[in-house]
């Protein structure tokens with residue numbers, strides 16, 4: 267009996283989770299075993315993170331346990347520490363006791379996404395909120411609520427302004443959707459429940475280093491989003507960068523200093539140090555360079571996709587953009603090519619995809635969308651956004667949860683409860699070892 271091939275997927279986000287789903291449909295468990303490793307034990311539906319930050323949705327609405335998708339696969343909640351391409355060995359650090367373990371593979375899928383890029387600016391990193399994880403969204407919502415509570419208790423207009431100034435740096439999808447959401451949330455909440463706050467003290471600021479916002483969409487839609495946001499009270503500052511920040515200010519490259527206690531950074535992403543340290547070809551920004559079949563040139567058993575992969579677009583000569591939409595399409599090709607390789611079929615499938623549309627929400631019942639060459643803005647774009655994303659949620663349960671949360675928000679006021687910090691139990695001293703650690707394995711080899 268030939269031994270079962272080991273398929274190892276790293277990352278349980280848009281790329282990894284969809285490769286898992288596709289492989290489980292295509293592959294006979296008698297021939298191969300599948301293992302997925304991810305830092306969190308859930309899949310996160312990132313396009314709806316800004317709605318969690320504003321309290322429109324609950325964190326559970328946009329997360330689904332990875333085990334839910336594991337029909338025949340094994341799941342490890344752990345951090346991938348390193349990948350040894352020569353020995354076909356992945357080192358993972360378990361979440362609950364911090365111990366290292368080694369996993370062998372025959373086929374490897376790299377889908378660990380991206381991390382925030384502060385471009386080495388420590389002051390901004392230390393003094394800003396981000397919107398990449400569900401914890402980020404919870405922290406941001408707590409911060410917004412805290413600022414409103416503090417502002418409501420001061421009679422000083424200067425302090426109220428400082429507490430109620432929210433500055434978002436980065437005017438791509440994440441930044442624009444975040445400012446749109448929190449602008450609506452803060453203004454509505456103040457009107458509804460904070461009579462001591464003077465609404466002219468609310469300042470919403472969006473900083474773009476380019477001369478436009480939403481560069482992912484066309485110029486007309488970027489301008490339309492800008493006009494809408496300015497109409498609802500957002501100040502948009504273009505052609506500047508945030509260069510410094512403290513607890514209560516942000517400094518811009520044109521010399522302006524904005525007094526504010528909430529800075530939200532969406533200024534860029536990069537790959538994590540584990541990906542950068544891998545011994546293979548990388549793009550200039552540190553992503554894993556793959557060929558048109560989404561595999562490494564030097565290691566045909568290793569595939570990469572999503573935000574951590576640099577995938578050449580032969581039509582444009584550029585790399586495909588890092589979006590969930592692309593990661594989903596890439597996952598189908600990766601799964602198909604692994605199946606073909608397992609079957610000994612060398613006619614691998616090429617990845618080629620050109621997006622038929624992009625859209626963003628920009629506030630209360632407002633959106634912008636570019637669909638099959640048509641530019642749509644306003645309520646219709648917002649309805650299309652909601653319908654599209656609702657339909658593409660991974661489970662019926664999340665669809666129902668989100669449908670209910672949206673309905674509640676249509677008929678009732680915003681929820682202003684601020685749930686505090688939680689405590690995590692440390693299990694470092696508890697011996698829960700079941701298999702030899704990597705260090706033990708290596709020492710016994712000496």
Ligand SMILES: Cc1cc2nc3c(=O)[nH]c(=O)nc-3n(C[C@H](O)[C@H](O)[C@H](O)COP(=O)(O)OP(=O)(O)OC[C@H]3O[C@@H](n4cnc5c(N)ncnc54)[C@H](O)[C@@H]3O)c2cc1C
Pocket residue numbers: 276277278279280281282303304305306308309312313314315316344345346347377378379380397398439440538540571572573574588589590591592593625
């Ligand atoms: C606020 C926001 C809004 C967005 N809106 C849109 C949108 O509207 N449309 C769109 O197409 N895209 C959108 N995106 C981009 C989209 O989320 C990403 O392009 C997409 O998630 C990339 O998929 P991925 O699988 O590469 O990474 P991810 O989905 O980020 O998944 C990476 C996975 O790897 C895990 N991981 C990371 N490091 C390790 C490690 N060392 N060890 C183990 N596991 C690890 C993570 O826990 C995660 O599960 C948005 C992103 C954000 C942040």
